[in-house]
Amino acid sequence: MNIIALIKQVPDTAQLSPIVDGLQLMQNGQPRIVNPWDEYTLETAIQLKESHGGKVTVLCVGKPESVEALKTGLAMGADEAILISDDTLEGGDSLATARVLVKAIEKIGACDIVVGGRASIDDNHAATAVQVAALMDVPPISYVAELTVEPDAGHLKAVRLLETGRETVTTTLPAVVTVVKEINEPRYPTFIGIRKAANAEILMWTLVDLGLEAEEVGVSGSKLIRTGLEVPQAREATLELIEGAPGDAARTLAERLIEEQVI
Amino acid sequence: MQSDILVWIDQNDGAVDPIAWEAVSAARSLVMQAGGQVVALVVGDGVEDLAQSAVQRGADRAIVASGSSLAGFRVRLYAAIVQRVVESESASVILIGASQAGQELAAYVSARLGTGLASDCVGLEAGAEGLVMTRPALIGNLVATARFADDGPNVITVRRRVFSSSEPDPQRMGEVTRVDAAVAEADDVTKIESYEAAMGEVSLTDSKVVVSGGRGVGGAEGFEPIRGLADAVGGAMGASRAAVDAGWIPYAHQVGQTGKTVQPDLYIACGISGAIQHLAGMKTSKVIVAINQDPDAPIFKHAHFGIVGDLFRYVPALTEALRERLGEGPSG
Numbered sequence: 001m002n003i004i005a006l007i008k009q010v011p012d013t014a015q016l017s018p019i020v021d022g023l024q025l026m027q028n029g030q031p032r033i034v035n036p037w038d039e040y041t042l043e044t045a046i047q048l049k050e051s052h053g054g055k056v057t058v059l060c061v062g063k064p065e066s067v068e069a070l071k072t073g074l075a076m077g078a079d080e081a082i083l084i085s086d087d088t089l090e091g092g093d094s095l096a097t098a099r100v101l102v103k104a105i106e107k108i109g110a111c112d113i114v115v116g117g118r119a120s121i122d123d124n125h126a127a128t129a130v131q132v133a134a135l136m137d138v139p140p141i142s143y144v145a146e147l148t149v150e151p152d153a154g155h156l157k158a159v160r161l162l163e164t165g166r167e168t169v170t171t172t173l174p175a176v177v178t179v180v181k182e183i184n185e186p187r188y189p190t191f192i193g194i195r196k197a198a199n200a201e202i203l204m205w206t207l208v209d210l211g212l213e214a215e216e217v218g219v220s221g222s223k224l225i226r227t228g229l230e231v232p233q234a235r236e237a238t239l240e241l242i243e244g245a246p247g248d249a250a251r252t253l254a255e256r257l258i259e260e261q262v263i
Numbered sequence: 264m265q266s267d268i269l270v271w272i273d274q275n276d277g278a279v280d281p282i283a284w285e286a287v288s289a290a291r292s293l294v295m296q297a298g299g300q301v302v303a304l305v306v307g308d309g310v311e312d313l314a315q316s317a318v319q320r321g322a323d324r325a326i327v328a329s330g331s332s333l334a335g336f337r338v339r340l341y342a343a344i345v346q347r348v349v350e351s352e353s354a355s356v357i358l359i360g361a362s363q364a365g366q367e368l369a370a371y372v373s374a375r376l377g378t379g380l381a382s383d384c385v386g387l388e389a390g391a392e393g394l395v396m397t398r399p400a401l402i403g404n405l406v407a408t409a410r411f412a413d414d415g416p417n418v419i420t421v422r423r424r425v426f427s428s429s430e431p432d433p434q435r436m437g438e439v440t441r442v443d444a445a446v447a448e449a450d451d452v453t454k455i456e457s458y459e460a461a462m463g464e465v466s467l468t469d470s471k472v473v474v475s476g477g478r479g480v481g482g483a484e485g486f487e488p489i490r491g492l493a494d495a496v497g498g499a500m501g502a503s504r505a506a507v508d509a510g511w512i513p514y515a516h517q518v519g520q521t522g523k524t525v526q527p528d529l530y531i532a533c534g535i536s537g538a539i540q541h542l543a544g545m546k547t548s549k550v551i552v553a554i555n556q557d558p559d560a561p562i563f564k565h566a567h568f569g570i571v572g573d574l575f576r577y578v579p580a581l582t583e584a585l586r587e588r589l590g591e592g593p594s595g
């Protein structure tokens with residue numbers, strides 16, 4: 001089975017502190033991590049290969065330093081990693097990114113299933129993988145918590161974790177699935193895996209390789225134009241500490257919450 | 264430039280997701296600034312009645328696509344209807360509530376139309392140079408502003424519980440038109456096999472009150488007092504990732520970066536330290552209460568009310584105090 005995993009590299013929010021705010025983190029951008037949702041993407045793709053055989057190709061559109069994320073994918077057990085990097089790709093909206101990913105998938109040729117994450121924690125579009133499905137004209141199956149694939153029958157069954165319950169659906173391959181945390185527990189790369197990944201070749205593709213024009217990607221190919229990015233105004237949460245024995249403190253707090261009209 | 268805003272009415276078996284009325288309100292305030300009409304789009308099976316409800320909630324008119332193939336949300340079929348409607352309407356914006364189905368529909372439709380998508384917006388402003396959208400970035404640690412490159416029709420989703428919905432006005436009248444609801448089954452090979460509703464749980468993302476437990480509850484049974492408090496105020500139960508990872512409560516309850524984002528009127532964090540990834544999912548709640556035995560826990564920096572103490576003593580006391588003050592059930 002030919003499995004494609006879409007992953008993104010993002011700033012490591014664990015580095016946020018009173019001195020390092022989100023803007024600094026986005027700008028100097030070190031260290032970076034695999035987008036947390038895409039850890040599940042990778043694990044899902046690798047488990048599919050383990051059950052059905054075949055090959056996992058990890059795809060990423062990003063800056064040159066995104067090779068680190070791809071190496072994590074290889075170290076976990078993916079077979080091939082491709083980075084699509086080009087100055088003209090900067091600042092693209094989700095659809096511009098999806099367009100590039102779809103071209104890359106076409107260039108890879110064989111594809112039975114594409115796996116993506118629910119959202120990227122930096123851009124938060126929660127859209128790119130679904131847009132990939134739309135451009136490929138294959139079914140998108142989102143919020144997947146359980147997945148059974150029958151490659152020979154060209155068929156998959158998934159349990160989707162929705163706001164109000166769990167929905168079981170079936171569809172045909174190829175398809176694009178996006179996964180949620182409940183689906184698995186991402187493995188840690190093994191020592192051997194890390195060593196292999198360190199020496200592995202990561203394919204680098206540019207626009208020319210994909211036959212895309214600069215106007216179709218990046219800022220010029222985007223309909224959503226970012227005009228500003230800032231740290232939100234800190235809201236004043238002046239803490240009112242409520243002291244006393246449980247009964248008294250609870251009555252005071254109940255009173256205050258009723259005054260605030262929040263219950 | 265004046266043109267209409269098409270609002271998708273998210274419903275499940277005829278029950279409207281409250282986010283749809285929030286979207287109608289958001290659209291209403293935009294047309295008040297920039298002109299045009301709010302056009303509700305109701306898609307489903309046996310959902311004709313909802314058109315009138317949408318008008319009463321603030322739409323100027325409504326379009327209905329009702330047919331048996333449309334029972335149950337299937338993104339490609341619903342997207343086909345949206346595309347069909349867009350062809351005959353002069354909408355510049357397709358506004359959708361950022362429910363899970365809404366996010367999926369918005370992404371799919373924007374890609375099929377090749378137009379812009381601004382998802383999860385928390386602010387919409389009709390400025391002199393067009394619409395300005397505000398959206399959270401980097402899990403709420405940044406706010407991004409954006410505009411669209413052209414008149415689309417572009418797709419916007421609005422975050423839950425940010426735009427307040429208006430009460431229905433039974434006097435409001437508007438024209439209701441039907442569109443061809445026929446879709447070929449072949450257009451969506453995806454079949455819904457079964458659906459299992461989460462029984463007896465108050466929806467975490469819709470609830471006005473969320474009571475959450477973290478590692479401090481110490482075990483699955485430690486969620487009993489949390490549930491007790493949530494029940495007393497008609498609220499939903501949330502959890503930190505530490506509690507979910509420990510297997511004390513299902514993932515569906517997780518609040519935070521890799522869980523749900525909630526914005527209730529009241530968020531009560533019990534035995535939760537306040538890690539940045541947890542804060543990402545709840546820090547815009549209107550009032551935050553922290554109950555934690557460690558006075559230096561970071562959660563207190565974000566809380567409006569705090570109790571330093573053992574949750575197993577204070578949470579039941581609070582439940583009792585609230586039951587006394589509110590009577591039997593929640594005051595609503």
Ligand SMILES: Cc1cc2nc3c(=O)[nH]c(=O)nc-3n(C[C@H](O)[C@H](O)[C@H](O)COP(=O)(O)OP(=O)(O)OC[C@H]3O[C@@H](n4cnc5c(N)ncnc54)[C@H](O)[C@@H]3O)c2cc1C
Pocket residue numbers: 014036476477478479480502503504505506517518519520521522523533534535536537538539540541544554555556557560572573574575
């Ligand atoms: C990529 C990534 C994604 C993540 N996503 C999420 C997410 O979505 N949601 C999330 O919550 N976390 C997430 N985390 C984890 C997060 O970093 C924290 O580890 C987690 O939130 C800690 O949970 P906690 O506050 O329950 O536990 P702890 O940090 O261990 O805090 C427990 C608190 O309970 C208090 N306590 C103990 N006993 C009592 C008692 N009897 N009475 C009162 N107080 C008591 C302690 O003082 C302490 O402050 C993520 C982490 C990473 C790296």
Ligand SMILES: Nc1ncnc2c1ncn2[C@@H]1O[C@H](COP(=O)(O)O)[C@@H](O)[C@H]1O
Pocket residue numbers: 006007008035037038041059060061062094097101115116117118119120121123124125126127128129
């Ligand atoms: N630049 C990218 N390269 C590869 N995959 C991506 C990229 N951006 C987004 N994705 C995929 O799309 C999912 C949703 O991201 P987003 O739409 O940005 O919130 C991610 O979890 C990835 O699987």
